[in-house]
């Protein structure tokens with residue numbers, strides 16, 4: 001008997017109704033009945049049927065949703081996934097050598113410098129990055145020039161825009177998947193994408209299934225991610241009370257061992273991650289991937305000194321990119337006293353990534369049992 005294809009109807013019950021939708025826009029953007037307008041997005045970013053009759057019941061939306069795991073084994077097999085943090089060739093703590101990037105980046109500026117290397121050497125036509133639009137608001141965009149790539153770096157917020165101008169939306173999540181959809185119409189090829197684990201997961205599933213235009217993506221640079229935040233009224237008030245500050249005083253947030261808030265008076269405050277789970281996006285609490293296990297290269301601050309990026313080099317493509325960027329002076333690795341120190345520091349770095357990955361998996365299992 002033929003197996004019944006799961007459709008958006010199943011996404012509705014298995015994901016949306018359980019408050020697990022991450023509002024990534026993947027199902028809506030890559031819907032086979034897109035031109036027939038079978039789906040639409042509600043104002044808050046949650047997808048819904050606009051006309052169920054028009055659904056072609058192809059099942060693509062279901063298969064590529066980051067909260068649906070049916071393709072996970074195929075993905076693991078095709079990527080050569082290994083426990084506990086996915087396949088990788090080596091880890092490195094590195095930073096940019098470009099003073100301009102150093103001045104604006106989140107951690108060590110490795111992500112931005114790798115993109116600059118790719119652009120300078122005509123290995124990509126552009127990169128999907130997320131440019132700052134205001135405090136806690138990022139907008140996905142395709143960067144075609146060095147200036148555009150550099151201006152999308154970092155997690156520093158200008159503080160010049162106010163909540164009302166931004167439609168009341170403060171979020172650390174940036175929906176890049178609709179930007180992927182636009183690649184074909186723009187006749188672009190060889191694109192790099194910077195994304196969170198859920199976003200890279202969807203892109204890799206699309207590549208696995210041969211769904212266009214995922215084939216145009218040549219490099220995936222994945223960010224570590226314990227969770228993302230939507231600072232609605234309640235969350236903002238929680239943070240203001242917890243830190244005894246005004247929300248507008250925040251100029252930077254970062255996540256490493258804990259949640260790090262930098263204020264405009266230069267003060268830095270650390271909050272344990274267990275506490276900030278309370279204001280994380282609900283969908284993130286069901287995500288199992290911390291270290292972006294399917295990217296060519298993954299990057300985070302965890303495990304490195306301030307000013308450096310922890311870089312997990314996974315694929316051959318990622319290894320070539322990292323090596324060439326290193327050899328051509330785009331980035332430099334942290335210097336260790338000797339081989340013993342290098343070995344110890346790298347062991348500690350991997351142990352931290354394993355510990356955060358395990359924590360995220362356990363949390364997801366708990367959330368999914370609810």
Ligand SMILES: Cc1cc2nc3c(=O)[nH]c(=O)nc-3n(C[C@H](O)[C@H](O)[C@H](O)COP(=O)(O)OP(=O)(O)OC[C@H]3O[C@@H](n4cnc5c(N)ncnc54)[C@H](O)[C@@H]3O)c2cc1C
Nearest residue numbers: 105106107108109110111112129130154225226300301302
């Ligand atoms: C939501 C979120 C959660 C994170 N959680 C952790 C964590 O728990 N632990 C950890 O160690 N690191 C985490 N990181 C990664 C960390 O903040 C840095 O992005 C990473 O260390 C790379 O630093 P860099 O200086 O090399 O990057 P940069 O050179 O500063 O470049 C950053 C790149 O990321 C892009 N970007 C920024 N925000 C987003 C976004 N929301 N979605 C997609 N792309 C974006 C920018 O456009 C830029 O291209 C998180 C990042 C994000 C966006």
